[in-house]
Amino acid sequence: MKDIGLVGVPYSGKSTLFTALTRTGAAGGRANQAVVPVPDVRLAVLADLERSRKVVAAQVRFVDVPGGTTAQGLAALRMTDTLCVVLRSFGADANPGAELDEIRADLILADLAVIESALENAERRQKGRGAHADAEVALFTRARDVLGAERLLRDEGFGDDERVVLRGIAPLTLKPWVIVANVEEGAVVPAGLPEGTLGVSAEIEAETAGMEPEEARELLAEFGVKEPGLDRVVAACYRALDLITFLTTGEDETRAWEVRRGAHAPEAAGAIHTDLERGFIRAEVVSYEDLVAEGGWDAAKRKGLLRVEGRDYVVREGDVLHVRFAV
Ligand SMILES: Nc1nc2c(ncn2[C@@H]2O[C@H](COP(=O)(O)OP(=O)(O)O)[C@@H](O)[C@H]2O)c(=O)[nH]1
Numbered sequence: 001m002k003d004i005g006l007v008g009v010p011y012s013g014k015s016t017l018f019t020a021l022t023r024t025g026a027a028g029g030r031a032n033q034a035v036v037p038v039p040d041v042r043l044a045v046l047a048d049l050e051r052s053r054k055v056v057a058a059q060v061r062f063v064d065v066p067g068g069t070t071a072q073g074l075a076a077l078r079m080t081d082t083l084c085v086v087l088r089s090f091g092a093d094a095n096p097g098a099e100l101d102e103i104r105a106d107l108i109l110a111d112l113a114v115i116e117s118a119l120e121n122a123e124r125r126q127k128g129r130g131a132h133a134d135a136e137v138a139l140f141t142r143a144r145d146v147l148g149a150e151r152l153l154r155d156e157g158f159g160d161d162e163r164v165v166l167r168g169i170a171p172l173t174l175k176p177w178v179i180v181a182n183v184e185e186g187a188v189v190p191a192g193l194p195e196g197t198l199g200v201s202a203e204i205e206a207e208t209a210g211m212e213p214e215e216a217r218e219l220l221a222e223f224g225v226k227e228p229g230l231d232r233v234v235a236a237c238y239r240a241l242d243l244i245t246f247l248t249t250g251e252d253e254t255r256a257w258e259v260r261r262g263a264h265a266p267e268a269a270g271a272i273h274t275d276l277e278r279g280f281i282r283a284e285v286v287s288y289e290d291l292v293a294e295g296g297w298d299a300a301k302r303k304g305l306l307r308v309e310g311r312d313y314v315v316r317e318g319d320v321l322h323v324r325f326a327v
């Protein structure tokens with residue numbers, strides 16, 4: 001499961017948003033972790049077609065990192081996969097644009113510190129003719145210059161191999177982020193924030209998150225909130241993770257699974273169970289759209305829409321999979 005770290009200046013509403021998320025999901029084992037189901041309209045459709053007894057959504061974990069953008073807070077954020085930046089956009093003195101600039105600068109400075117020490121280490125190894133040292137010195141020098149020019153590492157277009165090396169020191173600005181403006185109830189996202197910024201009223205979301213859907217909708221409507229924002233936050237954070245979702249369906253359950261983008265069929269099978277990866281023979285695959293258009297797995301099969309795919313198949317978003325295996 002992937003971790004999403006909440007980041008923002010104090011009083012921006014991180015803990016309030018976290019409380020709202022906790023109420024939609026299960027407690028994550030620790031007080032500052034919330035395991036939250038990823039909303040996916042496809043699940044109910046498939047479950048209905050296949051008369052599944054159970055529906056299981058993919059999950060992500062939100063972490064309300066203690067210590068904000070202090071050294072301790074930033075260290076905890078390094079362990080997460082994606083950042084969810086929360087900006088205070090309620091109250092007369094709100095200045096979410098300035099908060100975003102401040103967070104951006106904090107993340108860049110923190111990365112600069114770890115890159116500089118990684119660079120020093122690489123230079124030391126270079127003198128001792130350590131393997132890979134030349135390439136690392138070049139990479140870390142480039143990364144340092146990017147940060148020195150106040151740019152984010154993730155915008156620099158590093159190659160896949162370079163990203164793997166950089167991830168070894170977990171730079172914060174290499175991670176994707178989702179920006180959330182914590183707005184006054186019913187207000188829209190303030191102008192001047194980056195495109196794609198989501199508007200949420202954390203406080204009212206926290207109040208309604210534990211309620212029955214109907215009751216929650218009524219209360220939100222009273223406050224002028226047309227659409228609950230929590231689902232959009234979870235979905236956006238999940239999308240930022242560079243995962244794809246594949247599905248399994250049957251009488252037992254319909255379920256969403258996450259797998260790395262670019263994963264081959266056996267790796268996807270391994271997300272379901274290690275036995276399925278070890279004993280992978282082939283996968284029967286149909287796209288969600290085809291399956292729904294035909295009215296179910298058996299009908300799709302009769303129409304010849306099931307593809308039989310082997311070990312080299314790269315799983316696609318929305319594939320419905322049935323894995324054949326033997327152990
Ligand atoms: N009016 C209003 N107040 C909020 C909202 N979200 C949070 N607050 C208040 O702002 C204060 C700081 O929130 P908190 O979640 O603790 O911020 P954190 O420091 O980022 O964790 C608390 O008093 C919250 O009740 C909101 O959407 N609207």
Ligand SMILES: [Mg+2]
Pocket residue numbers: 014015016
């Ligand atoms: Mg807090």
